[in-house]
Each structure stands twice: as structure tokens, then as C-alpha cells.
Amino acid sequence: MELLKDHVVLVTGGGSGLGLGIARECLSQGAQVAVLDHSAEKVKALPEELGAGVLGLHADASRCTDMVRARGELLDRFGRLDALICAQGIFDGNVPLQDLTLDRIDTLFDEIFHVNVKSHVIAAHVFGEDLRASNGSILLTTSTAAYAADGGGVMYTASKGAVRSLVGQLAFEFAPTVRVNGVAPAGIANSRLSGPRALGLDGQSQADIPKDAFLRLFRSLSLLQELPSGEDYAPLYAFLASHHNRIVTGQVMVADQGLLNRAALSGKTS
Secondary structure: OOOOOOOOOEEEEEOOOHHHHHHHHHHHOOOOOEEEEOOOOHHHHHHHHHHHOEEEEEEOOHHHHHHHHHHHHHHHOOOOEEEEEOOOEOOOOOOOOOHHHHHHHHHHHHHHHHHHHHHHHHHHHHHHHHHOOOOOEEEEOOOOOOOOOOOOHHHHHHHHHHHHHHHHHHHHHHHHOEEEEEEEEOOOOOOOOOOOOOHOOOOOOOOHHHHHHHHHHHHHOOOOOOOOOOHHHHHHHHHHHHOOOOOOOEEEEEEEOOOOOOOOOOOOOO
8 A cells, every 4th residue: 555645745945864765765655755955966866866756845944935836836746735744853963052153053053943943944834725625634753852952053943843743733733734743863873964064064954973983872872773774764754645545644753763762760771
């Protein structure tokens, strides 16, 4: 059974990493797929990555005018939308608050929240009527950082907590026609999540962390020992986005590989 047969799915932030894995899964489940990304280079590479049938949309998800234009292009091609999956985001370099200078706080906060929160709000607004018309779904991406400390710095953690709350509010506002849910991943192999321009880290990504060091840290914290890829998380998104999901809304699926279920007293490690 193809979960997304006869579905049109838009994946924002789908040019690499988690978003690209989600787009691949949606295609394999029978969907017609549009991928939106702020990187023109990534959008240009989409036919090679995913095939000529995918619609590539070059747009900044945090800009209203870009998203309205992208909606027009999507509707011109497909005529409707069944699922919006938001996978865009940036990291904050795990910088503690006290290590930030006061003059950086404004710019860093604005940059992180524009990408990690505002862009989700804009996407839901721009495509809301299309999703109501199709009794569709919205999927937002939060993080285990919204549930436990040290999953990032203060800006990243706060932004992902905001997305976690946004899921509930949008589910309430869009009911009963649109289901709104979220996924909270933990570690992602070959994550392309980049750093903020405000800290001079926009040229770096989590994939730059030495693989062996990252894997050792992950295994020391997680009950499951295989570091998942974007494709491993993608089936969760596909089911929740599909019309087969008739009962789940307002929920965040915490996909943490047991990270939050660590030993409290025994001292047991994996």
C-alpha cells in the first residue's frame, strides 16, 4: 500500500538532510512532491536527487512574498495541496547564553526565530485554505531539545519549544478539517542543519562535526545505538501527513531513540 498515493505534498527545507529524506519517502509512497528550499544550488540539484517529476521551488520560507509566489507555482503545477511538511531550520552552535555578547542577542534571536518559527507560521497561513479544501495535513519539525536541556543553546531550544506549542495551537485553529502534528527528532546522521549568520556559522553545518566523535556521544546517551538518517525519520512524517491518519492531531511524535529515557539512579549506560 502506498500511503501517499493521490497526494500532493510540499516539503519546505527539503533540499538536503532531513527534508530531503522526507521528500524521498513521500515519492516512494506515491505522492506528487514539491520541494522548497532557500538554496538555489540545492533546488537546481533536485532533478538529479529525486527525479524530473519533482517541482523545485526556490524561496525563503521566512518571507511572506516568497511563500505566496511559491504557492502560485505549486498550484499552477498540481492544482491542489494535500500535505505541508515543514523541515526547515538552523542551529545555534550550542552557545550558552552567558557566552553571547549583548549586541549579538537581538540579531541571533531574530535569525533563529525567523527560520525556526516564523517560517512555519507563514507556511501554515499561506497554504491553509488549500489544505482545508483537501482535508489535508500539516507537519512541523520540532526537536528533543524542546523536551530536555542541552539539545542546543538557549535560542535553538526556545525556538523548538515554540514549534512544539505551535502544533497544539494550529491543530485547534485548523480543526476539524486539517490535522496538525509534529515530529521531534534527536540525532540525525549527515545532518545539514547550518549555523546562524549572526555568529558567523552560516558556512558550517552539523555534518562538519567529526563523525566518530558525534557517534560516540550519541551512543553514550541513547538506548538505541544506530544513528538514524533523515530517511529513518521520514515514515513518521509520511503516515501523519497522509489521509490514512484519521485520528491523530495536535500531537508531537518524539522520535528520540530512547534519549529521554535514560537511567536516573542505576548509572547504567548503553
